[in-house]
Amino acid sequence: MKTTALIMAGGRGERFWPRSRKSLPKQFLSLTGDGRTMIQLTIERILPIVAMEDIFIATNRDYKALVKKQLPELPEENILCEPIGRNTAPCIGLGAVHIAHKYEDALMMVLPSDHLIKYNSMFVKVLKEACRIAEENMNLVTIGITPDYPETGYGYIKFNPSICKGQAFAVDRFVEKPSLEVAKEYLETEEYLWNSGMFVWKTSSILKNMELFMKDTYMGLQKIQTAIGTEEETQVLETEFAAFPSQSVDYGIMEKAESIYTIPGTFGWDDVGSWLAVERIRKTNELGNVVNGNVITINSKNCIIEGSKKLIAAVGLDDLIVVDSEDATLICEKRSAGDIKKVLENLKICNREEYI
Amino acid sequence: MKTTALIMAGGRGERFWPRSRKSLPKQFLSLTGDGRTMIQLTIERILPIVAMEDIFIATNRDYKALVKKQLPELPEENILCEPIGRNTAPCIGLGAVHIAHKYEDALMMVLPSDHLIKYNSMFVKVLKEACRIAEENMNLVTIGITPDYPETGYGYIKFNPSICKGQAFAVDRFVEKPSLEVAKEYLETEEYLWNSGMFVWKTSSILKNMELFMKDTYMGLQKIQTAIGTEEETQVLETEFAAFPSQSVDYGIMEKAESIYTIPGTFGWDDVGSWLAVERIRKTNELGNVVNGNVITINSKNCIIEGSKKLIAAVGLDDLIVVDSEDATLICEKRSAGDIKKVLENLKICNREEYI
Numbered sequence: 001m002k003t004t005a006l007i008m009a010g011g012r013g014e015r016f017w018p019r020s021r022k023s024l025p026k027q028f029l030s031l032t033g034d035g036r037t038m039i040q041l042t043i044e045r046i047l048p049i050v051a052m053e054d055i056f057i058a059t060n061r062d063y064k065a066l067v068k069k070q071l072p073e074l075p076e077e078n079i080l081c082e083p084i085g086r087n088t089a090p091c092i093g094l095g096a097v098h099i100a101h102k103y104e105d106a107l108m109m110v111l112p113s114d115h116l117i118k119y120n121s122m123f124v125k126v127l128k129e130a131c132r133i134a135e136e137n138m139n140l141v142t143i144g145i146t147p148d149y150p151e152t153g154y155g156y157i158k159f160n161p162s163i164c165k166g167q168a169f170a171v172d173r174f175v176e177k178p179s180l181e182v183a184k185e186y187l188e189t190e191e192y193l194w195n196s197g198m199f200v201w202k203t204s205s206i207l208k209n210m211e212l213f214m215k216d217t218y219m220g221l222q223k224i225q226t227a228i229g230t231e232e233e234t235q236v237l238e239t240e241f242a243a244f245p246s247q248s249v250d251y252g253i254m255e256k257a258e259s260i261y262t263i264p265g266t267f268g269w270d271d272v273g274s275w276l277a278v279e280r281i282r283k284t285n286e287l288g289n290v291v292n293g294n295v296i297t298i299n300s301k302n303c304i305i306e307g308s309k310k311l312i313a314a315v316g317l318d319d320l321i322v323v324d325s326e327d328a329t330l331i332c333e334k335r336s337a338g339d340i341k342k343v344l345e346n347l348k349i350c351n352r353e354e355y356i
Numbered sequence: 357m358k359t360t361a362l363i364m365a366g367g368r369g370e371r372f373w374p375r376s377r378k379s380l381p382k383q384f385l386s387l388t389g390d391g392r393t394m395i396q397l398t399i400e401r402i403l404p405i406v407a408m409e410d411i412f413i414a415t416n417r418d419y420k421a422l423v424k425k426q427l428p429e430l431p432e433e434n435i436l437c438e439p440i441g442r443n444t445a446p447c448i449g450l451g452a453v454h455i456a457h458k459y460e461d462a463l464m465m466v467l468p469s470d471h472l473i474k475y476n477s478m479f480v481k482v483l484k485e486a487c488r489i490a491e492e493n494m495n496l497v498t499i500g501i502t503p504d505y506p507e508t509g510y511g512y513i514k515f516n517p518s519i520c521k522g523q524a525f526a527v528d529r530f531v532e533k534p535s536l537e538v539a540k541e542y543l544e545t546e547e548y549l550w551n552s553g554m555f556v557w558k559t560s561s562i563l564k565n566m567e568l569f570m571k572d573t574y575m576g577l578q579k580i581q582t583a584i585g586t587e588e589e590t591q592v593l594e595t596e597f598a599a600f601p602s603q604s605v606d607y608g609i610m611e612k613a614e615s616i617y618t619i620p621g622t623f624g625w626d627d628v629g630s631w632l633a634v635e636r637i638r639k640t641n642e643l644g645n646v647v648n649g650n651v652i653t654i655n656s657k658n659c660i661i662e663g664s665k666k667l668i669a670a671v672g673l674d675d676l677i678v679v680d681s682e683d684a685t686l687i688c689e690k691r692s693a694g695d696i697k698k699v700l701e702n703l704k705i706c707n708r709e710e711y712i
Contacts, residue, residue, distance in 0.1 A: 298699055298702070299698075311683060311685070313374070313699040314687050314688075317687060324685070329667070331670050331676070332673075336655060337671075339654050342655075343654055343671060
């Protein structure tokens with residue numbers, strides 16, 4: 001069976017301001033320091049198991065030009081433009097009907113475009129195993145991440161360690177972001193994984209589940225599939241997509257479906273959730289600084305400094321995030337990284353759209 | 357007797373980097389937030405007692421164009437260009453011979469171009485009184501500043517409270533920058549003033565003292581005076597000035613001369629020694645921030661933020677100095693303000709002259 005991939009690249013993340021903008025979200029940024037963007041790295045990572053022509057990118061239509069520019073070898077018809085953001089379920093449905101249109105049935109890996117993975121070959125092995133399991137029956141496979149610490153910012157997957165299929169375990173249930181105490185319990189039981197938002201299934205399996213649990217969306221998706229390649233394609237997509245409820249695949253399908261398996265991954269996954277992640281994904285120097293661009297540091301330590309052309313002189317700083325961009329510079333105490341969104345709120349209130 | 361002024365504007369201060377540069381020192385910057393530069397404020401302040409045509413500016417020849425631009429009403433011949441920096445004594449000597457050339461003898465106020473004064477009318481009163489005293493005999497008058505706190509960064513003037521002439525006291529001696537303990541003693545005795553580097557005397561008095569205590573410099577100055585207005589003027593200035601020893605007027609004259617008087621000034625003097633001074637000379641907001649330019653602050657306090665066109669977003673900051681310029685941004689903990697010079701040393705070592 002053909003292996004295909006749907007890369008979800010419609011996010012508008014604000015947490016990498018001022019580098020990320022409405023017009024240039026995180027997946028199109030290079031954050032590793034090697035020049036390649038998150039979406040480029042995502043594609044490179046899976047090329048050992050899927051051909052470029054079988055990779056589909058679901059994104060907001062505003063980003064079509066960016067996808068074309070950053071992935072020039074991708075066939076243009078593989079860029080699926082969402083007329084409006086409707087969370088992951090409609091996005092995955094749109095991918096599924098396009099793949100089904102091309103191959104009738106195929107294996108479909110669903111991957112976010114803005115995460116990093118350290119050990120690619122291990123990741124590819126997990127995906128292969130997931131494909132093997134997803135090919136059987138109507139299995140839905142989700143890639144879980146073995147937690148290192150009691151993170152409270154992710155959802156968790158509870159699996160049943162006594163029911164396994166190859167390297168996968170049967171999933172008991174999906175749980176929302178826990179409190180710290182609950183997260184600590186999860187870590188101790190060793191029966192919980194982080195929900196990474198990576199899935200593998202057949203298009204037939206996911207569409208069948210949509211028919212069961214998201215009937216209206218399914219009906220709309222059928223109309224969209226029928227219109228592919230016709231003159232009405234854009235019009236139908238526009239109309240149907242706008243009518244879909246905004247729903248995550250976790251809530252819409254995974255929490256309700258049968259035959260869900262998870263493979264615990266230990267391939268160095270990182271969702272790169274904020275500028276603080278830069279310390280994890282880049283090398284710090286002997287003073288604990290991560291420095292990039294035109295920067296001079298004097299007696300500064302534990303800082304993340306993303307310079308650009310303009311010279312930044314950092315004197316006597318500690319635990320600071322500094323990010324320069326063409327028209328804006330962020331200077332933020334590490335412990336206030338969560339407040340970067342307040343800058344954007346302020347900019348919105350003041351109608352300073354050029355900075356958003 | 358004619359009242360004239362010599363404004364010393366040859367300094368190359370590094371402490372206001374990145375706004376101040378070799379090509380744009382502190383006296384040509386606006387630091388008060390009202391748009392007028394330090395030298396412009398200096399001139400405005402004395403216009404009630406001296407005509408524009410009687411104000412002379414001694415500066416490095418590199419800054420002649422800047423002086424012309426910032427003081428368009430000043431006669432061009434009043435800009436005296438030092439071919440090389442030789443500290444204050446030769447600079448004052450050059451001013452004195454130019455004034456003596458124009459008026460034979462005249463009162464000469466010598467003022468730095470990069471200090472601020474809060475109460476201008478009080479300052480003008482002190483200058484008038486200084487002129488009155490300087491007109492008598494060969495009196496040399498220096499304006500002292502009544503200290504508020506035991507500053508260790510300034511020289512002090514010890515006066516004799518029992519010998520006074522009008523509002524002036526006889527000076528016992530000039531003392532170098534003291535230790536903190538010594539500075540505290542000075543403050544307690546109430547017989548010490550800060551040495552502000554502001555003087556009033558007749559050109560005949562200062563030149564006579566130069567003849568007594570700086571004979572070689574005096575001889576050179578005579579040659580310079582003779583050449584004023586001739587074809588050889590530039591050549592003679594070049595040759596003689598380069599041969600002068602680099603010497604302050606304090607060390608070269610004031611510590612040795614007779615009949616020195618000081619007037620204690622309480623007119624809100626500030627030498628604006630570093631970015632930290634901005635807090636004293638500008639209004640802070642309710643969070644203790646001094647903010648200027650295109651800046652957004654979120655949960656930040658006690659910061660000095662000098663923005664420019666580029667947006668600066670300050671998030672969760674405390675006690676930081678941020679200064680943006682066209683090609684460089686300084687971010688500095690307040691307590692490390694003294695280390696700004698290390699940035700310049702680093703730039704020099706790396707031959708990055710464009711930033712110096």
